[in-house]
Amino acid sequence: MEHAVVRNSSSDPLRIDEVAVPGARGVIGLTFCPGKRQREAISGAWERDLDTDLAAIASWGARAIINLVEEHEMLELGVADTAERLPAGIDYFHLPIPDAGIPDAQWEAAWSAHGAVVRARLAAGHKILVHCKGGLGRTGLLAARLLIEFGMPPAQAVSAVRAARAATIETDAQLEYVLCQRAPGSVQECVDEPGRTMPLRPRIAEPAAMKPLFRESWNTAELRRAHPPVFSHPHKQLLYDLAYPPGEVERGEIWVSRWPCATPVKACCGSALLVSAEPGYFSYRPSPGVAPGHEWHLNFADGELFFAYGSPLFAQDEMQVAEHPLLASVRQKLVCLARQHERYDPRTRDRAGMPTPVLVQGVARRIAVATDANTGQGRPQGLYGNHFARATPDVIVRASSRIEASALSNLLAIVAPAGGSGVYREETIDDALRTAYSGFRATVQACVLPGNEPPRIRLHGGNWGCGAYGGNPELMYLVQMIAADWAGLEGIVFHAPIAEPFVLACAKFASLQERCCGHDDALRFLAAQRYAWGVSDGN
Incomplete structure (x- = not known):
């Protein structure tokens, strides 16, 4: 009786595929769920080590991780304590999207706040890592959306993400979602032309100076x-x-x-x-x-x-x-x-x-x-x-x-x-x-x-x-x-x-x-x- 080969963090070190952000110095990293443990998956059986994978992410230079995996998936994958085990200096955003799905209204409301943080970090030259369970559907969706938010045309964003990590953006619904995205006004104002980042806060009226009581x-x-x-x-x-x-x-x-x-x-x-x-x-x-x-x-x-x-x-x-x-x-x-x-x-x-x-x-x-x-x-x-x-x-x-x-x-x-x-x-x-x-x-x-x-x-x-x-x-x-x-x-x-x-x-x-x-x-x-x-x- 043959036993399936179980892959781990030593046999298969975490692979992080990179996408450059247009008009900014930042980099988006794409990967699957660090530390995941799966007996059955399309890619085989996994018994990864969370600390080893997080160390690899830190070595890559990530300043933040965006986790798109839902809570029940994290429990199933044995990574529910990811936030508590992060290396120092890495921020964590948990913005779950259903497997094979697209963002809902609640996710969009959360992104209206967190997305501004992520874009500012990328504009400042930071490396941001995005992952879902398998590192394809949801991961590619968000990576493409970020490229669009920095001014890249949607179809070009899909091509850029798929060139970095093959088969990303898996479902028709995910592809349609990406192709319908448009750059928000705030980012269009921030990125003026390739290689030239504009100030994030264009001031029009500076309040008068305050004088302390003491x-x-x-x-x-x-x-x-x-x-x-x-x-x-x-x-x-x-x-x-x-x-x-x-x-x-x-x-x-x-x-x-x-x-x-x-x-x-x-x-x-x-x-x-x-x-x-x-x-x-x-x-x-x-x-x-x-x-x-x-x-x-x-x-x-x-x-x-x-x-x-x-x-x-x-x-x-x-x-x-x-x-x-x-x-x-x-x-x-x-x-x-x-x-x-x-x-x-x-x-x-x-x-x-x-x-x-x-x-x-x-x-x-x-x-x-x-x-x-x-x-x-x-x-x-x-x-x-x-x-x-x-x-x-x-x-x-x-x-x-x-x-x-x-x-x-x-x-x-x-x-x-x-x-x-x-x-x-x-x-x-x-x-x-x-x-x-x-x-x-x-x-x-x-x-x-x-x-x-x-x-x-x-x-x-x-x-x-x-x-x-x-x-x-x-x-x-x-x-x-x-x-x-x-x-x-x-x-x-x-x-x-x-x-x-x-x-x-x-x-x-x-x-x-x-x-x-x-x-x-x-x-x-x-x-x-x-x-x-x-x-x-x-x-």
Whole structure:
């Protein structure tokens, strides 16, 4: 009895076929599912090793992987944990399409956000790898679509992809789909002629420069010594002691600033704001291609800056202070300075209720606290929110790890509207827009150097105002996208977004982009959606 030869990553090293992108330096790689294990397939039996294949992808130089395989296929192929095993420096986009099928409306809505990110990476010269299960139908479909989005005629795109990888674009439906594609206006504006890439953000109106209420640099060692934190819960003291073991000292300086409310002005039309999503809370990993100091993370602030850092609470605000413990001393110093002048008031709104974003630049992240559910580590419900105070000290210690080479973070604190009910009023939506815009624009202004081009800011946001404040996720995602676009940011990354509201927000943002809406039009559009308030999560 003959036994079928089982092929593996050693006998058949992963083959990546390349397609050059017209008018750009980037390359699209085409392959089948890395690490797949199949007893029966047209190409034979496979027992591949996922780590070996991912290492081959990293060696090829991929900066991102686009996985078109559906969830049930990943389970069948034994690669459900691909995202967790990626080598450092490779981003991951999971955009499943049914086997032998074509994208549906939900996929198109997701691509309206992720596609802009992919195109910008290719325009910048990155290598992007695309794969499905067999590396032919869905893989060829998306590769051809990307070529079309960079200005290549559809029939030529099909030929280019099939020349690189024979038999790609397998079904008649897939071929018809590709031949019906047209280059979006944003990419046609970006690629002017072969070999010449145009700016992604053609500016037509630069908002007036903002002037901070105050902006000062503080010596970190002196700040910690003169303004020690005050804790009301032992778990917070425990985390602080883990972050600062005996003999540990602060070095360097941080910049702290507070900014006034700014009137929203749309910075550009036809812009290519990079909108993307990542699972989980902030990792604070540097993003490829973003200059040091130009990456920012949102603080989902209370009206009182960092006010609950010492309490039993452990939501996003308190987590951020625990991992960046010097922020507690920032609050304590501002409380002291506010007695001398109100511009130092540790609030994210002024006495008239207008937003006053607070920026902290260059603060060290000293520990990382795992908040996910992990029964083996004694946290079956995780540590987020009220679960933190219920945990025992040993569980807190096991969940925490020191960051020896402390990375520096830039943080933006803005407070979302809170406590509403029923349908959002137009003035509440306007307040959210002005708050987000003021903060996002302040990050740009804080990084501007005289005589230089505007900085390319990447901001990490997420479920801002959607937890304890009960905000509507779709609306709050849209507000952040619109404000980021108006403020002139290069990109915004949403962490742990709720899938359906995020997809809907991306689709509506794309619609607003096509119409090049200004403040009044956008506000009317948002109010017309009749978004309803949610319910506080109690954290």
